Amino acid sequence: MKEIKGGVTAPQGYKASGVACGIKQSGNLDMSLLVSDTPANAAAVFTTNKMAAAPVHLSKKHLADGQAQAVVINSGNANACTGDGGYEDAIKMAQVTGAALGIDAHDIVVSSTGIIGVPMPMDKVEAGIKDGAAKLYADGGGCAAEAIMTTDTFVKEHAVSFDFDGIEVKVGGMAKGSGMIAPNMATMLAVVTTDAAVAPELLKSMLVSAIDKSFNSITVDGDTSTNDMVVVVANGASGAEVTTGNEAAFQAALDKVCIELAKLIVRDGEGATKFIEIDVVGAASAGDAKKAAMAIANSNLVKTAFFGQDPNWGRIVAAVGYSSAEVDASKVDVYYGEEKLVENGRVVAYDEAKVGAVIQAKDIKVKVDLKLGSGAARVWTCDFSYDYVKINAEYHT
Amino acid sequence: MKEIKGGVTAPQGYKASGVACGIKQSGNLDMSLLVSDTPANAAAVFTTNKMAAAPVHLSKKHLADGQAQAVVINSGNANACTGDGGYEDAIKMAQVTGAALGIDAHDIVVSSTGIIGVPMPMDKVEAGIKDGAAKLYADGGGCAAEAIMTTDTFVKEHAVSFDFDGIEVKVGGMAKGSGMIAPNMATMLAVVTTDAAVAPELLKSMLVSAIDKSFNSITVDGDTSTNDMVVVVANGASGAEVTTGNEAAFQAALDKVCIELAKLIVRDGEGATKFIEIDVVGAASAGDAKKAAMAIANSNLVKTAFFGQDPNWGRIVAAVGYSSAEVDASKVDVYYGEEKLVENGRVVAYDEAKVGAVIQAKDIKVKVDLKLGSGAARVWTCDFSYDYVKINAEYHT
Missing domain, CATH: 3.60.70.12 (L-amino peptidase D-ALA esterase/amidase)
Structure with a gap:
């Protein structure tokens, strides 16, 4: 192809x-x-x-x-x-x-x-x-x-x-x-x-x-x-x-x-400054992986954190927690790019320079490993910027 | 009391x-x-x-x-x-x-x-x-x-x-x-x-x-x-x-x-400039009314429209449409305050001055009548402003 x-x-x-x-x-x-x-x-x-x-x-x-x-x-x-x-x-x-x-x-x-x-x-x-x-x-x-x-x-x-x-x-x-x-x-x-x-x-x-x-x-x-x-x-x-x-x-x-x-639709998302790929792996099922990935991708708090270039992993694990996917809080790992920030539900010592480079880029990859099975899903979203609010608030019917 | x-x-x-x-x-x-x-x-x-x-x-x-x-x-x-x-x-x-x-x-x-x-x-x-x-x-x-x-x-x-x-x-x-x-x-x-x-x-x-x-x-x-x-x-x-x-x-x-x-929690919502009360009535069940009301209340497009003081009823009916509540598109009525904007799913001639006064106030009431039954629910939300993005983007871990 x-x-x-x-x-x-x-x-x-x-x-x-x-x-x-x-x-x-x-x-x-x-x-x-x-x-x-x-x-x-x-x-x-x-x-x-x-x-x-x-x-x-x-x-x-x-x-x-x-x-x-x-x-x-x-x-x-x-x-x-x-x-x-x-x-x-x-x-x-x-x-x-x-x-x-x-x-x-x-x-x-x-x-x-x-x-x-x-x-x-x-x-x-x-x-x-x-x-x-x-x-x-x-x-x-x-x-x-x-x-x-x-x-x-x-x-x-x-x-x-x-x-x-x-x-x-x-x-x-x-x-x-x-x-x-x-x-x-x-x-x-x-x-x-x-x-x-x-x-x-x-x-x-x-x-x-x-x-x-x-x-x-x-x-x-x-x-x-x-x-x-x-x-x-x-x-x-x-x-x-x-x-x-x-x-x-x-x-x-x-x-x-x-x-x-x-x-391309995500890259042109209203007000978007970042393109974010979210992989959820190790879920109990593919459906669970999709639910967890979409909960992260739809969270306003996650999306504003990316706009602010902040590695706010707490918002990511919280979104996973309310996603309705099967989750064991003591097993969750979170990666930004290749760098692991969270292991078994707890923050670990990570290389701040490497994580900083990941989140300052225009294209960002995040991976969550639930370590429960082989379910996987990949979704894409954009960040949430002032311009999203501007575009949607200033448009008048 | x-x-x-x-x-x-x-x-x-x-x-x-x-x-x-x-x-x-x-x-x-x-x-x-x-x-x-x-x-x-x-x-x-x-x-x-x-x-x-x-x-x-x-x-x-x-x-x-x-x-x-x-x-x-x-x-x-x-x-x-x-x-x-x-x-x-x-x-x-x-x-x-x-x-x-x-x-x-x-x-x-x-x-x-x-x-x-x-x-x-x-x-x-x-x-x-x-x-x-x-x-x-x-x-x-x-x-x-x-x-x-x-x-x-x-x-x-x-x-x-x-x-x-x-x-x-x-x-x-x-x-x-x-x-x-x-x-x-x-x-x-x-x-x-x-x-x-x-x-x-x-x-x-x-x-x-x-x-x-x-x-x-x-x-x-x-x-x-x-x-x-x-x-x-x-x-x-x-x-x-x-x-x-x-x-x-x-x-x-x-x-x-x-x-x-x-x-009080809603009034102090991050970046909130508006306090919005949403009533859904006439739903097939109370559960359906709650689902429709929460879909409206959680819609970023609805919330940014309120921040922009725009009577964007299209976003409200769209949220009702995807809420998973039972909906008959040809029956939906929407009111801003006392003023009916939508009747039977279609916009009607409404008093723009009256609707303008409703949406320019700090406290706003919206009512949706699904005309299917007696299910009702009332929820509260706030608008979505630049300051929400600012508060959540500028906070650094």
Whole structure:
């Protein structure tokens, strides 16, 4: 497997566009289109938030048959908490996209991200879809990725290729993030494409597995959005067919793209100055490891300590203690980088210079060993800075 | 029931002291003693954190028989993550206190709050206990309350009295808080006294009920500490005996003292500029109401919005949506003060001046009506300001 340039249009047989249609007052790109040259298999995972936005409900319905040929995403307006009218607007988006592309509206995945509770400006949306449909390019992935940004400060793309029995298979993706919900923005969103052929059920189970290791292993602020969606489209344009038994290389590629996109979301976390990788090992189960790791990653006290560049291991062991994971207080070890600070639940004499170097770096690694079993999990988070408060306090509805 | 002056020494038959013994580098009071003139019934609720500090383990053991006559609390050092040596230090604190007061060490409740992971300076602790034992006064509750402060900015006391079949019964208490764990400080701690006689089992069940409505209905930062403890001591000095069947007035008084202390903790939340009361009504169950209310209260996005004085109802409905409470998105109503902003999950035309006045005040009330049943819960939280980050980032271990 090797990294290649680009994002959703890196695999064969895809075109994309990103245009500005005036949903964002800034005039920035706000309408993103991705189209497969041929009908494709597709799978998605959606937010579990019970206030899920209208396009989430519609896209679930459209993907029930495992088929999709295009994805339309607008930024600047989440079409969330907009009632029946919002659902009709989502249907209209699919219809307009389908008509512009000559595709059945049921094969369109619709997504929206932006301000909650404001009706969609459908005249602008419709014009944007038509404009985007006229500007589809085989190298349009970058524009499409730019057009899904809200409070993001940079474009998030990743792509890889690997050899599959002599055929080059590519997997590419784009994502947006920033806060789990940024300033009234409903947020985490990713689209992954591949030119392998994968049956819908297998594609779904592989996506669920990849998400567990990537998008479900990151946290910025612990808030779960109304609009989260990760969708993967597999059009088979490379001629390679992934099936049960030969799927390992594809799973690895899908994992890699999802993990890199997830990490980019954390690096662009609102106000983030640090990127923190947390490994919990030695847990009684993998589930316990994940619970402990996420408790650390979500703790405001841990995150503010990293912003302050303080090796505040007490906050880490306290988070482990309330995580609901099985913990024996007399066994817990904590490492910053390679340096052990806590052994068997007690602080040990450690090299302050080495620990200081670890926490002053932009990228920080923390490891907790519970010494109870073989359960392990890795998650990523960012620190919690003045700017997080500033970004989220100063945004006005 | 009426409010009266004072705290833990407001009821009859108690003496207390607060002295400085040098655990805190500042020279502030750091050793608190509370003694009942006679042996008393007692009950407590402890942190569920699996990294619970040594004194938590010891006090659980000492309270197993429902008896206690004194409470000794030091601030400045949490005696947490200190291993076997820390447990021996907690035992030593009980022994020294017992010897100084002429009480069996098993009738002493021991608590510590402060920095995690540092061995207790036992020479200072022992001297402090002896000094405190020599300075016990019937009006010493205020000094005792001052001596348990860590990052708290003001003393937290409350007391009430009520008529019980012609006998005046008093309930008083003190608490400390600030952050759930402040800068490496292990935190939430409260002691309540009464001169009623209450059997240990009844006292425990009434304490659990009171805590559910008070200390378990507040949140500052969602972090659960290693040292949390709420203890109630009932010495019967008033001559009144509370038993099953006549307990309503006592429960009301206990609730009132616990709720007022809990509110004081929120008002002194680290960096807090706003005090926010959140009512969730119409939930399918009381448990669902509590889950939804706590999800709102713990959301960083909600809390930063309040700091920014922004009526960001989208963040409130999103928190309700991910709270795990049963929710019908098409039924949710949201009120700021008396003003309805959201009806049936959609924003409605509201009076911006009225909503502006609500969110610009120091005390803010928010109500969410899920319109599914009769479940209700009330919780309190504070906003999330620059100073929270500053306090928690700039503290160095």
